[in-house]
């Protein structure tokens with residue numbers, strides 16, 4: 001299917017189950033590069049090696065995929081992903097349906113419905129609340145962890161001891177061996193408060209982790225309990241249950257009354273010990289845990305153990321009940337969260353319906369009162385009714401907004417979300433929004449520590465706009481440099497490493513070959529203003545080239561085009577494909593093409609055409625053309641955006657086609673795009689300023705591309721900028737350098753990461769000091 005593209009021929013495909021667990025093998029480019037290969041190889045390790053931006057990855061187990069970092073190609077492809085052409089291979093996402101159907105695993109009409117109902121949940125009031133919540137989370141953290149007190153007497157770093165393996169914090173320094181422990185809790189608190197409206201108090205790290213890890217039974221207890229239950233089941237099959245139950249009840253009652261019996265004789269002691277043992281055994285088998293799990297603890301454990309849950313979901317069901325403490329703790333947490341979400345949704349439904357009715361009623365009453373100025377109607381005045389309502393604050397957290405949107409959709413007769421779908425989507429917010437943002441916040445701090453001059457710029461920006469009074473959401477657009485730092489971090493460490501698509505049908509993409517450089521190459525400021533969007537374009541009112549503005553409600557509420565993508569309004573960037581009889585080597589921008597003859601080029605035609613899937617000749621072969629029955633979206637576009645008749649395809653010298661065979665899996669690689677020197681100057685360097693100048697927007701894809709782009713993008717941006725403002729205004733962050741260690745070495749160390757659900761840093765050690 002993809003053999004015409006150069007690439008890796010591997011023993012194991014990274015996409016199969018074995019690939020998920022197998023570590024990197026020796027000679028990785030011939031055997032197996034490990035599941036973390038997108039991060040380890042980035043652009044230079046694979047695409048540069050093969051000299052083209054789309055390569056194939058084939059395993060001996062038969063799974064073959066196309067792997068691309070070619071911006072024109074992926075932009076065109078992803079812009080249509082909401083349609084039937086390049087959907088997500090949703091069968092790969094089955095495990096995410098644990099709590100219920102949700103927007104991430106939906107496709108086609110189901111996806112449109114879910115996205116339409118869930119997008120309004122990210123409303124301006126929610127962002128207002130997010131800013132307030134995040135600011136108070138940082139404040140509480142600083143207070144609870146006694147940062148001020150601990151950083152009071154800093155005199156300077158401790159003298160270095162040669163061969164020192166671990167950094168020793170000096171007096172007045174706060175040292176985190178892995179700052180992700182801190183950012184994970186901040187991101188969780190933000191999701192808990194603004195996402196679910198839960199009172200999530202900040203407890204010192206130690207006590208919180210301790211209480212969370214106390215759940216679940218120790219391994220030996222679980223084994224014993226399982227054994228006793230099996231014995232009971234077997235005995236049950238021989239002796240009638242009722243008799244067995246009576247015997248157990250009699251024995252335990254006897255044991256309970258006799259376990260504290262006084263007496264010093266050996267007989268008494270033996271009886272007492274036996275009775276205690278019986279009671280313990282009985283407790284092990286019947287009472288799993290005395291202490292009820294709180295929602296805050298359940299949230300923490302669910303977020304922490306989601307990877308385990310997903311891994312276990314694909315195992316046979318009996319394996320899921322293995323008596324490991326971690327597994328039983330995880331199951332408890334998931335059950336608790338599910339139960340609580342159900343209760344919360346039920347109560348929110350009532351509350352929100354009350355508010356909706358209340359506001360309607362107060363409106364109608366105010367009009368009645370207006371018409372009857374003497375107030376002789378006998379009804380409470382509109383203001384009295386309004387104040388009764390105001391006593392209770394209307395909730396605007398994500399979950400409440402989702403419920404509100406579902407109710408509103410129901411009321412206008414639209415297709416709404418079921419309770420399970422609301423729970424499914426709420427769980428996705430937790431899963432999608434927790435680790436991604438937490439890891440990115442940790443890496444932003446680390447990069448600012450590694451580049452002190454950038455940190456100083458960030459600090460100056462904070463000082464410029466952060467008066468002594470608390471900042472509010474309206475101040476957010478002022479922190480341009482901080483947002484640029486966050487973007488640059490996401491470019492260097494994109495949390496999502498692969499974005500999969502599948503060709504649902506044989507598809508022919510018509511390419512404008514005259515546009516050689518392609519409109520997605522990095523461009524200087526004066527060129528192509530249309531493509532130069534501000535870093536937060538989806539948040540702003542979309543004035544090209546301006547920074548996000550939060551002045552209007554509209555700027556925060558997703559518009560249909562923002563929700564569903566704007567591919568209908570804008571012309572898609574053309575793909576660059578060689579003309580007939582033009583070799584790859586003649587091209588100055590032949591990014592979509594296999595350019596090295598690692599796969600033997602069989603015919604001149606192969607050399608001159610770019611295609612994905614079955615080889616085709618220079619002209620669309622009749623066999624393939626006959627498959628294009630019905631609308632083929634790509635065929636309809638020409639250079640000027642007008643329609644091209646199918647019959648013109650073969651003869652039109654300006655147009656060349658790219659053919660993607662049905663079933664081809666295509667993985668878009670954000671790290672390879674972000675490290676592609678074609679789009680980014682000095683891609684390895686941390687240069688936040690690049691986002692303050694015109695930049696290649698289509699080559700910045702941490703939040704995905706096209707219609708399926710991230711719904712929570714603004715959530716993560718507002719949350720992170722707010723955290724930086726409130727932390728860096730009083731504290732500076734530094735790398736804990738060991739004797740003889742350079743900044744580059746330290747950066748290489750904190751850049752080590754593995755690909756799990758998202759890119760997960762191995763260790764990010766940081767030191768904080770109080771600013772003078």
Ligand code: HEM
Pocket residue numbers: 088103104105115428429430432433434436437440494495496499500701702703704705707708709710711712713715716
């Ligand atoms: C740094 C933070 C984040 C990154 C890098 C990120 C990245 C992404 C990416 C790449 C996708 C597209 C996946 C695909 O097409 O297969 C996505 C989708 C999604 N994200 Fe995020 N995300 C982040 C934060 C969040 C947050 C905070 C939330 C919610 C509170 C969220 C909710 C979602 C949802 C609901 C989707 C599915 C959209 C759809 O399929 O229509 N994300 N995200």
